[in-house]
Amino acid sequence: MAKDFDVIVLGGGPAGYVCAIRAAQLGLNAAVVERDKLGGVCVNVGCIPSKALLHSAYVANLVTHDAERLGIRVGDVSLDFGAAIKHSRQVSEQNSKGVGFLLKKHKVTVVAGVGRLLPGKKIQVGKDTYTATKGVVIATGSKVKGLPQIGLAINQTTVISTDEALFLEEAPQSVAIVGAGAVGMEFADIFNAFGSKVTLIEVLPRILPLEDEESSAALRRAYKKRKIDILAGATIKNVVVTDSKVTVDLAVGGKDQTVEVDKVLMAAGRGLNLENIGLEDIGAELADGGFVRVDESLQTTAQGYYCIGDIAGPPMLAHKGSREGVLVAEQIAGKSPHRIKYDNIPSVTYCHPEVASIGLTEAQCKERKLDYVVGKFPLMANGRARATMETDGFVKILRDAKYSEILGAHIVASHASELIHELAVARENENTVEEVDLAVHAHPTLSEAIAEAALDSLGRVIHS
Amino acid sequence: MATKVYMEALSPTMEEGRIVKWLKRENESVTDGDVLAEVETDKAIMELQARGEGTLRKVLAVEGDTVEVGTMIGVIAANDEDIAKILATVGVTDTEQGQAGGASPDEVSQQLQTAEPEPTAAPTGPAASSLLPADRVKSSPLARRLAKERQVDLRVIQGTGPGGRITKRDVESAVPGPRHVTATVGPAYEDVPLSQIRKTIATRLSASIGPVPHFFLTAEIDMEQIAEAREALNSIPDAPRISYNDIIIKIVAQALRQHPECNAWWQDDHIRYFNDVHISVAVSVEEGLITPVIRNAQLKSLREIAGEGRELARRARERKLKPEEYTGGTFSISNLGMFDIAQFTAVINPPEAGILAVGSIADAPVVLNGEMTIRKQMRVTMSCDHRVIDGATGARFLQTLKRMLENPLAMVW
Numbered sequence: 001m002a003k004d005f006d007v008i009v010l011g012g013g014p015a016g017y018v019c020a021i022r023a024a025q026l027g028l029n030a031a032v033v034e035r036d037k038l039g040g041v042c043v044n045v046g047c048i049p050s051k052a053l054l055h056s057a058y059v060a061n062l063v064t065h066d067a068e069r070l071g072i073r074v075g076d077v078s079l080d081f082g083a084a085i086k087h088s089r090q091v092s093e094q095n096s097k098g099v100g101f102l103l104k105k106h107k108v109t110v111v112a113g114v115g116r117l118l119p120g121k122k123i124q125v126g127k128d129t130y131t132a133t134k135g136v137v138i139a140t141g142s143k144v145k146g147l148p149q150i151g152l153a154i155n156q157t158t159v160i161s162t163d164e165a166l167f168l169e170e171a172p173q174s175v176a177i178v179g180a181g182a183v184g185m186e187f188a189d190i191f192n193a194f195g196s197k198v199t200l201i202e203v204l205p206r207i208l209p210l211e212d213e214e215s216s217a218a219l220r221r222a223y224k225k226r227k228i229d230i231l232a233g234a235t236i237k238n239v240v241v242t243d244s245k246v247t248v249d250l251a252v253g254g255k256d257q258t259v260e261v262d263k264v265l266m267a268a269g270r271g272l273n274l275e276n277i278g279l280e281d282i283g284a285e286l287a288d289g290g291f292v293r294v295d296e297s298l299q300t301t302a303q304g305y306y307c308i309g310d311i312a313g314p315p316m317l318a319h320k321g322s323r324e325g326v327l328v329a330e331q332i333a334g335k336s337p338h339r340i341k342y343d344n345i346p347s348v349t350y351c352h353p354e355v356a357s358i359g360l361t362e363a364q365c366k367e368r369k370l371d372y373v374v375g376k377f378p379l380m381a382n383g384r385a386r387a388t389m390e391t392d393g394f395v396k397i398l399r400d401a402k403y404s405e406i407l408g409a410h411i412v413a414s415h416a417s418e419l420i421h422e423l424a425v426a427r428e429n430e431n432t433v434e435e436v437d438l439a440v441h442a443h444p445t446l447s448e449a450i451a452e453a454a455l456d457s458l459g460r461v462i463h464s
Numbered sequence: 465m466a467t468k469v470y471m472e473a474l475s476p477t478m479e480e481g482r483i484v485k486w487l488k489r490e491n492e493s494v495t496d497g498d499v500l501a502e503v504e505t506d507k508a509i510m511e512l513q514a515r516g517e518g519t520l521r522k523v524l525a526v527e528g529d530t531v532e533v534g535t536m537i538g539v540i541a542a543n544d545e546d547i548a549k550i551l552a553t554v555g556v557t558d559t560e561q562g563q564a565g566g567a568s569p570d571e572v573s574q575q576l577q578t579a580e581p582e583p584t585a586a587p588t589g590p591a592a593s594s595l596l597p598a599d600r601v602k603s604s605p606l607a608r609r610l611a612k613e614r615q616v617d618l619r620v621i622q623g624t625g626p627g628g629r630i631t632k633r634d635v636e637s638a639v640p641g642p643r644h645v646t647a648t649v650g651p652a653y654e655d656v657p658l659s660q661i662r663k664t665i666a667t668r669l670s671a672s673i674g675p676v677p678h679f680f681l682t683a684e685i686d687m688e689q690i691a692e693a694r695e696a697l698n699s700i701p702d703a704p705r706i707s708y709n710d711i712i713i714k715i716v717a718q719a720l721r722q723h724p725e726c727n728a729w730w731q732d733d734h735i736r737y738f739n740d741v742h743i744s745v746a747v748s749v750e751e752g753l754i755t756p757v758i759r760n761a762q763l764k765s766l767r768e769i770a771g772e773g774r775e776l777a778r779r780a781r782e783r784k785l786k787p788e789e790y791t792g793g794t795f796s797i798s799n800l801g802m803f804d805i806a807q808f809t810a811v812i813n814p815p816e817a818g819i820l821a822v823g824s825i826a827d828a829p830v831v832l833n834g835e836m837t838i839r840k841q842m843r844v845t846m847s848c849d850h851r852v853i854d855g856a857t858g859a860r861f862l863q864t865l866k867r868m869l870e871n872p873l874a875m876v877w
Binding site: 404 | 604605606607609610613625626631632701702
């Protein structure tokens with residue numbers, strides 16, 4: 001195998017493999033070094049299998065709660081978590097193979113093994129040393145990390161991470177999920193649908209702490225209806241871990257409480273995969289928060305070494321990493337790509353209803369003392385949502401009072417993850433709420449709620 | 465691709481023009497820059513030039529017609545190109561008449577007349593002036609809104625979005641405030657009748673040294689601080705590169721604001737002192753020299769001056785400047801520094817009263833605080849029209865200019 005390439009990417013996750021394909025498209029000879037399965041956390045133990053499980057959860061809820069009303073009598077329903085896991089594994093494996101196929105199609109060489117960075121744009125894999133003539137791209141990503149400092153080190157049996165949760169044969173009878181960000185919310189949804197008694201523990205005062213307060217409140221209501229216990233603003237005081245259960249003493253709002261569960265799922269704290277990859281040897285420095293220091297072109301302090309994805313800084317999202325991969329590949333190929341607008345990256349939680357957002361929250365608008373106007377439209381008033389019995393949620397748009405710029409948008413809806421992109425495109429192109437309204441929206445669709453929220457911000461809402 | 469021929473603003477104040485004579489006839493081939501027609505403006509008879517190549521396929525206004533600036537008056541296209549769509553936009557149907565060889569004025573007006581009653585035809589005339597797509601500026605809706613509010617002219621901004629699209633950021637980094645259109649509140653200039661002494665100076669000096677009595681003032685300027693400031697500016701990512709000349713234009717404009725007596729035109733029986741500063745910048749082109757004008761330079765940011773200067777110079781080299789883009793300057797700058805000319809004198813561009821000849825910036829030994837040291841030095845020589853500017857007047861201006869260049873903060877002092 002040839003050992004000289006134009007570009008070598010360390011890590012075959014969504015940032016790395018996309019970078020390699022883009023580089024190959026631009027005529028560069030590219031290689032990807034991957035120690036595990038292609039597709040990284042996202043494809044194998046993250047985004048993709050969890051979406052499969054969430055769909056199982058969605059169908060379980062549909063069948064148990066809504067089917068009869070919709071005219072389908074199903075009789076006794078039995079749920080098989082193991083089968084759902086099996087489906088999710090198949091999806092992951094197909095996707096991982098798909099990445100391999102894509103790399104092959106674009107003539108990207110895949111080197112299996114653990115890579116270590118060496119000076120002179122080299123990477124050592126086992127006994128072999130590979131050289132990149134144009135650039136080395138580091139895309140090693142991140143992994144789940146427990147919180148040993150509060151007694152919740154991952155033991156893979158009673159204290160688990162998503163790495164284990166995604167392979168369980170059955171849903172635990174009771175589970176406490178620590179961290180109510182996207183991951184915690186999604187697994188609460190999954191386990192709840194499969195009959196687990198779920199307690200969501202969040203240190204910050206509300207679930208989905210990074211989302212708009214109204215989104216958090218909407219999900220809080222939806223989860224309460226589904227009997228998920230929410231302990232937000234919690235302080236974990238003591239943890240006792242045994243072979244079969246975990247006891248967590250905590251204080252919520254000044255009141256002491258004890259939660260006893262079969263398993264604790266750690267959905268807080270991610271660690272960057274930076275150990276033993278040779279960062280020190282090439283002279284790449286770290287920045288605040290432990291991320292690798294990069295300049296605007298995502299080059300590290302070591303000339304010719306670039307960094308993309310989770311290790312390059314927040315937000316730690318697959319789609320942000322992929323875009324960085326494209327940017328770096330284009331730069332290495334001598335193009336001058338457009339800068340990434342880091343304030344225009346959508347954030348999505350795929351629980352039911354889904355939560356999606358882009359731009360500023362209302363609290364951030366206030367903090368920045370922006371002169372803004374809120375436009376809001378409830379799904380209760382949307383015909384399509386009523387037809388499918390998915391009226392939980394709303395579209396909320398924050399616009400600049402003077403120029404109508406879309407400052408932020410927040411959607412809680414059954415398909416919020418799909419809806420948000422209309423506003424991503426609008427913001428990317430600096431369309432204002434007026435252009436959003438001017439584009440004719442098909443009827444009946446959930447998307448109409450976006451146009452209506454835009455109109456509402458202009459004081460001209462029609463259906464509410 | 466077809467080129468639409470518009471009635472252009474051939475002078476800064478022209479709103480309409482009368483077609484005196486078509487110098488090209490329908491079906492005659494034209495190349496870029498050919499004179500298509502003679503047009504009578506509010507001031508003079510000017511030439512309307514072709515801005516595209518091909519055949520003058522259609523003439524839409526007859527000799528003697530007076531049409532508003534911005535009205536389409538003809539179409540230049542390849543012989544086999546379909547121009548029916550373009551003609552339809554002004555309500556004219558493409559007939560084969562033209563191909564018989566040159567439509568006479570009568571035929572054209574007949575076409576215009578017969579076009580009108582057709583149900584699908586849009587009316588010609590004043591309404592057509594809204595058809596100004598030639599100047600379409602790529603910009604985002606938000607950028608347009610901001611620009612409108614802040615009265616920023618999108619045409620002078622360089623877009624950084626995809627394909628040069630102007631974004632919010634581009635508008636925000638353009639200095640806010642009214643510009644480009646009318647920069648000064650109140651009159652743009654003041655005409656001062658000649659005093660007896662000025663009349664005498666004028667006649668005697670003209671008799672002595674040709675029609676424009678020049679004299680020259682040279683100053684040596686320390687450019688260390690400008691060099692540092694420029695380096696700092698150019699390290700800002702994504703910003704257009706700023707040249708020394710851009711900085712000199714900006715500072716000369718600032719200095720002229722403090723010395724309006726040097727920002728003037730000799731008008732034979734009076735002197736016109738300008739409130740706005742329009743800098744003519746000498747650009748060498750293949751056939752010689754042309755001086756595109758950066759208007760209201762006193763109000764523009766360095767970024768804008770850099771962007772506009774570069775665009776004007778490019779169009780100057782391509783011979784695409786419109787007359788209003790190279791006339792109307794109030795002061796000129798000629799820079800031969802890039803040819804390593806240390807010092808030279810430039811000839812005044814009448815009716816302006818002054819021109820600054822800028823030499824190269826070079827390391828030179830200087831005595832500073834009693835010690836010999838090496839610093840970046842530049843020599844400028846101002847040519848003054850003695851009928852307008854006296855020796856001490858010019859010297860005071862140069863003193864201000866020197867102070868500002870040696871200590872850029874003095875600009876905002």
